[in-house]
Amino acid sequence: MVNFAPVSSYSSQELAAALKAGSLEVALGPFTARAKGEGKPLRSFLQDTYRDVMVRLSLSDVTDIALDVRAPSLLRKYIRPQVIPDPGFQVPAVPLPKSMSGLAFEMGLNLVVALKCCRFVTFHAGVVANDKGAILMSAESGGGKSTLVAALMEEGYRLYSDEFALLNMPDARLASYPRPVSLKNESIEIVRDFAGGDWVSPVISDTPKGKIAYRRARPEDITEAGETAVTKLVLFPRFEAGVRASARGLRRAEAIMRLIPSSTNYHLLGEQGFNALRKMLDGAEAFEITYGTTDDSMKMVRDLAAKVGL
């Protein structure tokens, strides 16, 4: 059995060879992923953005995820090279320039968890937690979820996930899935300012969503990824430039009905999913928060977190 070690402990040559052979096994919270791909962009992305994530170079077990970042056609392997994420099932993926292989890798991991994971109720949401419980943030794209997640990491919360809240069905606790926090456009500089440049990846420009960079998970987020947390606070953040910050308490029924559409697999899981969602909200309070600046949102979240005992 080959042990896992951080990406940073391997040489470029070792990582490139494992990626080419499709034998790089990446441990990501409750999942393991087999990663395959060729070229410097993907390898560099993993070395930078996943530097503290545990991997091994040869497969020793069946993995939950098998992700191949590959050319969409033979032509695009050599001429104006492109890549798509291939998770082993057909997905609607727009080919990206090979230089954006890291983005394709992230998209691929998201697609697998969103479409094929039935061990958890998955919600499109950010989650952070401390020893007392978790904050779950469910927002539309552009709602400021990732910026809030990154800001809360600076306040001593552990990163559970930027993209998916994973709700364990038997005990209704949230599982940690500490992937890098995806930052877009203006939020990149905001997070770089408070997290420090060393914690934010180089910017990928001209993506379909504009500029993208990643705030890395910290070693402690990764080593404590086996932990789970009770949900104490559910937030539905909404960013609106220039607006005065406000918070509106939501009744439990409204919170249930607002979380369901953000789940990618709720309808597949039936009664178990419904019961887990109810149980998760048993000890939680829910709020819709509207804000115009990150400072405003953080002040509100601090107050609300204190109110629920976080």
Place this chain on the structure above:
Amino acid sequence: MAAGPYSADTLWVAHAAHLIVEPHEDVSVVFHKLSGDTHILNFLSAAIVELLEEQPGTFAEVTGRVLTYLELDADDCPPSLVESTMLQLDDTGLIAPQNLAGSA
């Protein structure tokens, strides 16, 4: 609209075994086990489902029972409102004509 044919004599039913009902102050969240759909019902819809779980009934019977249960009079809750609400509940699958007993 209803999901199928019906008349004034149609007996309607809701199957408790197919539903998980979580009552709140003024609404109920209902999970329908057969479809996997979750619904939020206002107090009138929730009362109709609850009454039809206890005993099947026609539009007229349900109207009478709803008025008694919610302590309303026909001006507050006319029979046409109960009927249209029942037809909407039929569309969602939460209630059904008794002769289609397995479907609700």
